[in-house]
Amino acid sequence: MKSLRLFLVTGLLAFACCRPVLIDTYLLTEQQKSLIPYVPDTQVTFSFNGEKSFPIIITEVSKGMQQEYRGEESCQYYEYERKTAILRSVYPEINIEATVCAQNNESFKRYDTLNFSVRLGYKQFALNCQWDPTGISFCDTVLAGFHYHKVLVFNNCTDASHLSDTSLLYYQHIVWSQENGLELITFNNGDYYVLEKQNNYQHGATHADYGM
Amino acid sequence: MFWKSRIIISTGLLMLITACDPCQEADAYQCIEENIKALVPDQAITSYTLISQDGFAESYRQESWYDTIEAFEPDRCGNVFRWDRMGAMYRSTLNNDHNVEFRLDALNNTQLTIGINYKQQIAWDFKENSITTSGYDNPDYPEATYIAFHDTLTTGGRTWEQVLEARFSDSHINAEQIKEVLFAAHHGIIWYRLKNGVEYFRVK
Numbered sequence: 001m002k003s004l005r006l007f008l009v010t011g012l013l014a015f016a017c018c019r020p021v022l023i024d025t026y027l028l029t030e031q032q033k034s035l036i037p038y039v040p041d042t043q044v045t046f047s048f049n050g051e052k053s054f055p056i057i058i059t060e061v062s063k064g065m066q067q068e069y070r071g072e073e074s075c076q077y078y079e080y081e082r083k084t085a086i087l088r089s090v091y092p093e094i095n096i097e098a099t100v101c102a103q104n105n106e107s108f109k110r111y112d113t114l115n116f117s118v119r120l121g122y123k124q125f126a127l128n129c130q131w132d133p134t135g136i137s138f139c140d141t142v143l144a145g146f147h148y149h150k151v152l153v154f155n156n157c158t159d160a161s162h163l164s165d166t167s168l169l170y171y172q173h174i175v176w177s178q179e180n181g182l183e184l185i186t187f188n189n190g191d192y193y194v195l196e197k198q199n200n201y202q203h204g205a206t207h208a209d210y211g212m
Numbered sequence: 213m214f215w216k217s218r219i220i221i222s223t224g225l226l227m228l229i230t231a232c233d234p235c236q237e238a239d240a241y242q243c244i245e246e247n248i249k250a251l252v253p254d255q256a257i258t259s260y261t262l263i264s265q266d267g268f269a270e271s272y273r274q275e276s277w278y279d280t281i282e283a284f285e286p287d288r289c290g291n292v293f294r295w296d297r298m299g300a301m302y303r304s305t306l307n308n309d310h311n312v313e314f315r316l317d318a319l320n321n322t323q324l325t326i327g328i329n330y331k332q333q334i335a336w337d338f339k340e341n342s343i344t345t346s347g348y349d350n351p352d353y354p355e356a357t358y359i360a361f362h363d364t365l366t367t368g369g370r371t372w373e374q375v376l377e378a379r380f381s382d383s384h385i386n387a388e389q390i391k392e393v394l395f396a397a398h399h400g401i402i403w404y405r406l407k408n409g410v411e412y413f414r415v416k
């Protein structure tokens with residue numbers, strides 16, 4: 001009787017588990033990798049309204065493979081490469097996480113065709129506040145009086161309905177370039193934090209034109 | 213047979229214990245004086261903004277506000293104990309973990325607890341007229357070690373009435389946490405200084 005019970009339990013366990021099967025591996029493209037042009041433990045200098053400078057520290061840059069199963073019950077999974085950078089400032093307090101994931105068109109589509117996302121504090125910013133099947137692309141823009149060429153402009157969609165009330169302060173836009181990463185953060189009252197200079201490393205010429 | 217007698221004895225004991233519960237002499241109501249209630253910001257304060265000496269601003273929005281009378285179930289004599297409970301919660305609009313939560317409760321004495329950023333706690337017992345503990349009892353949740361009340365106090369060029377001042381011990385907090393803070397009756401937080409020296413003033 002005891003051995004029969006043991007046999008049943010073992011049988012059930014054997015059927016309940018399955019061996020994970022890797023279906024495919026997706027790697028970041030060179031363009032995707034370059035969206036996070038940071039190295040850890042460096043800092044960049046930002047300016048508040050062009051008056052007060054403060055450092056933003058790149059506290060972490062990580063790259064690795066992530067697994068994503070086809071479904072909750074599935075044993076088949078994809079593997080995709082992911083790169084993340086965390087940027088922090090103590091005063092003013094800013095906490096940004098930028099993540100880019102390799103494409104996997106079959107099982108999931110993230111925020112855009114580049115699979116690039118930016119979180120400021122605990123809120124995810126989006127390139128489009130409404131679903132846009134064409135995805136996103138780099139664009140030219142003028143924000144807070146700064147001209148940018150070929151940048152990504154993220155929006156605070158979760159607070160969109162409050163942004164017109166300038167008596168309360170909300171983040172509004174984030175401008176991100178392939179050359180410098182974080183370029184600009186704007187507020188709904190016209191205040192902004194703008195990239196002043198890269199301190200510890202050099203990249204190609206900035207696309208930001210600071211001719212206000 | 214053995215189980216039956218055990219159940220009978222247990223039931224009997226339970227009935228005896230319940231029967232011995234003392235009755236209240238009458239309905240009771242533990243209220244909170246208006247001048248204490250004033251330490252919770254008015255419901256009309258739906259938002260406010262603080263600004264640092266360098267011009268960095270932060271807005272807070274009222275997320276909840278309540279002023280209620282709680283009640284226990286009637287005791288076996290039908291008498292009811294009721295007490296005042298009041299509170300408010302304000303959260304920063306800047307997607308961080310900054311918030312200020314007021315909790316005023318008359319159940320056990322009358323206690324005011326103010327929680328800052330989910331962690332720092334300021335707790336005062338109005339009956340004992342002394343600092344009390346918030347109840348979190350967690351080294352990650354530092355408690356104010358100094359609390360004082362001022363009839364009037366001037367800060368940022370503005371004079372406020374009925375002000376609660378609280379301070380935290382340096383050894384309990386890190387550089388980015390609040391070292392000193394002021395709350396004005398009806399308005400809530402009006403000023404604070406971080407351990408690293410940064411000050412924020414109430415502007416609206």
